[in-house]
Amino acid sequence: MARDQLAHLNKILRAVRNVNQLIVTEKDPERLLQGACERLVEARSCRSAWIALLDDSGQLVTAAESGFGDDFAPMLEQLQQGIIPQCGKDALANPGVIAVFDPQRDCSGCPLAASCAGRVGSAVRLAYGGKVFGFLVLALQSKYAQDPEERALILEVAGDLGFALHDLEIEEERQQSEERYRLIVRNAHSGIIIVDERYRFQWVNDMFCEMLARDEAEIVGRDFRDFLDDESRQLVADRYVRRQRGEDVPSRYEFNVVRKDGTKRRVEIRSEVVRDRAGRMRTIAQLLDITDRVRAQDALREENRMTLALSRSAGAVVSSLNMREALDHILDELQHVVQADAGSVMLVEGGIARIVGARAYNSSVGKYDVLGHTFVISQTPNLCQMMDTGLPVIVTDTSADPQWVRVSGQDWLRSYAGVPIRAHDKTLGFLNVDRTAAGPFGDKTIERLGVFASITGAAIEKATLIEEANRRADRLETAQRVGRMGFLDWDLKTDKILLSDEVCRIYGLKKGEDMTTPELVAQVVHEDDREHVRNSLELVLSGEKNYDIDHRIVRPDGKVLWVHAQGQLLRDDAGNPEALLATVVDITSRKEAEAKLRKSLSDIMCVLTATIEIRDPYTAGHQLRVAKLAVAVATEMKLSEDLI
Structure with missing residues (x-):
């Protein structure tokens, strides 16, 4: 008996060793579980073995078996339906080995009861670190079922498998985290680079390659300074060396990079110096292309050296109603309701259609770089038809349409659908979707495109109105500055005063400075004139006279100015004073001339x-x-x- 028991334990030990060897080499959970079952049976430590892996809600993730063959199918079906056998439930709830000495009697509803006849079913949970992953069930010889050593070895196998599943789960989470980070960095909207201590590029993302109009292979390994103009090379080198020496150098500054075609782009860089595992210095930097912004600023400075900034409220309206952002959002949402590989928005101006928004929904499209492309409407049949009829156009097979206007780099485009973007009986542009395969677009697609075209039209019209309002506001501010005249709006119900930029300039206040109450504004009035101003306002508010006075003010810098204030009292529907609108003119020069x-x-x-x-x-x-x-x-x- 002792010899048989020793031989049996050796079989179990061999099975444990084989499973441990498998754990070291196998990183796929399904293959690991299947291999563990096979090795336990192959070592003849048991007649059959099966494992069920469950998620946090108790639903089956995967299952593996050895020794059952087709007899396991009913059990698999039950597991997929969320039905766990009693031995499995007991194992999940207890840390030890659960023994079923007579499966046919005690497990009458189990699909595997007949297959385990004459054997003892032993179930044990697979767990590690407080988490239960599933359970293992073995069909053992009845004479060894109570052996403490055998039970200890079974627990050891289960523990090893639990640890292996935990390790695989952690590894999967790590890989997913690294993949998410890689995708974020690779697809970031700003350039990201890693440079070593000798200025050589170690890594660059796609946006930086796009900045330089070069492939990654043309950049990595080369000296960072090779892509700078003469003006920027010394600046960057000096800051780079000082930063690596640990000096306190601003990490954010601007310089010029030179693209492959020789053109320059202005970039803003933010960088940090780190050390790799070997202790070597590395610089990680983020670069933002600010060329368009700088050019706009240069253009404004060229036209008018002194430009007025928009107020905070106007700036908030403009930023929240940016047409490009709205169009990008519409195109992003469009892909969820329309089966297409790409989408675009065109604006019409003077017989020309210009692409102002574009999205690729399928990687087979490749680089969908079409922003800014223009089309003469009269020479583009699909656009011309939509312009003339105001109705959608569908091209089921562009290769078979002799009138289709082909665009370089878009040989993949085989079918097309477009709808006009209209507002107030006027065509503002076109909303288009493209596919890589030929075929018709269904009525539902056209209907949904029409709905999105209406939304797009509202966005374009709203942005146009805001743009026009901004132009008018700029002209008004310019007129106020030239005439040295500003305005104030005193809301008598809230007792708040809104000052224009020019009034702030006259009063010597910073734009946005807190001068929004009558008490604060009164502090600017010359001490000898305050009573005169107060009496005049009382007469105005009582309706006895209009507001029309000259008085002095004292600016924060101590300078005394003369101003002429003239205003009108506004009343609500009930006849109560509602607001006082007034203009303020700097008349200091006139007063000095009179004196x-x-x-x-x-x-x-x-x-x-x-x-x-x-x-x-x-x-x-x-x-x-x-x-x-x-x-x-x-x-x-x-x-x-x-x-x-």
Whole structure:
């Protein structure tokens, strides 16, 4: 008996060893489980073995067996339906080995009960680190079923498999994480590079290649400075060396890169110095192409050296209503409801259709670089037809259509559907979808395209209105600046005051500075004029007079200016004061001129008086007496000092 038991334990040990060898080499969970079952049976440690791997909700992920053959099919079907046999349930709930000594009696509903006749069913869960992955069931000889050593070896096999599944799960999560990170970095909308201590490129992403208009093979291994112009080369080299020495150098700055065709692009770079596992210095940098932004800024500076920035509210409206962003969003959503390989939006202007938005939905399309392409509508039959009829156009096979206008790089395009983008009975552009295979587009596709075309039309029209409003606002701000006139809007219900940019300039305030209440604005008024201003406002608010006064202000820098404020009181439907709209004009130059004029007149009068006194003392004295008498009379009549 001892010899038989020893031989049996050796078989189990051999099976454990074989399973452990498999764990070391096999990284696929399904092949691992199948191989473990086969090795347990091959070593004759048991007659049959099967494993069920479950997810967190208890549903079957996969199953493996050895020794059952076709008899396992019913059990697999039950597992797929979420039915777990009792031995499996007990194993999942307990850490030890669960023994079923008479499967035919105790497991009458089990599809494998007959196959395990004369054997003891032993079930054990596969777990590691507090997580249960599934369970293992073995058909063992009944005389060894109670052997503690055998049970310990079964637990060891189950533990090894649980650890292996945990390790594979961690490895899969790591690979998925690395893949997500790689995709994010590779497909980022900014250029990302890694450079070694000798300026050589170690790695670049696709966007950086696009920046330089070069393939990755043309960049990696080369000196970073080879792609800079003379102006930028010294700047970048100096900052690069200082940063690697650990000096405090700004990580964000701008320079020029030179593309393959010799043209220059302005980029903004942000970089960090790190060390690899070997301790070598590496620079990881993110580059953003800001050429268009810089060119726009240069163009604005060329036209007008002093340009007014939009207010924060106008800036928020413009940024949230950017037409390009809206079109990209529409095209992204379009792919979920229309079966197509690519989509595009065209805008019509002066008989020309220009592509302003494009998306590729299928990798077979390749690089869908069509933004900015233009088409003469009268020479493009599908566009011309939509323009004339306002109806959709479908081309089921472009290769068989003699009128189809072929575009270089789009040989893949075999079928096309387009609908006009219309608003107020006017065609603004076209919404198009393309396929790599010939064939018709269904009615539902055209119907959905029509709905998306309506949405696109609303987006284009709204963006156009915002653009026109911005142009008008720019002209108004320019007019205010040239005329040195601004405006304020006092909401009497909320007691808030909105100041235009020009009023802020006159008052010496920074744009956006907190001067939005009457109390704060009053602080700018000259101390000697505050009562005059306050009395005038009271008369205006009571409806007794319009707001039309001159007064002085004191800017934060101490400079005193004269302003003329003129406004109108607005009332609501009930006749209550609602708002005061007023213009503010800097009249300091006029006041200074008036003061100079008064001084000149005074000087002239003095000269004339002196002359008269010299030539006719009696007349001069008489005039003086008359003047004094007139002043006394005017004072008695309580005339203003200006009239006296």
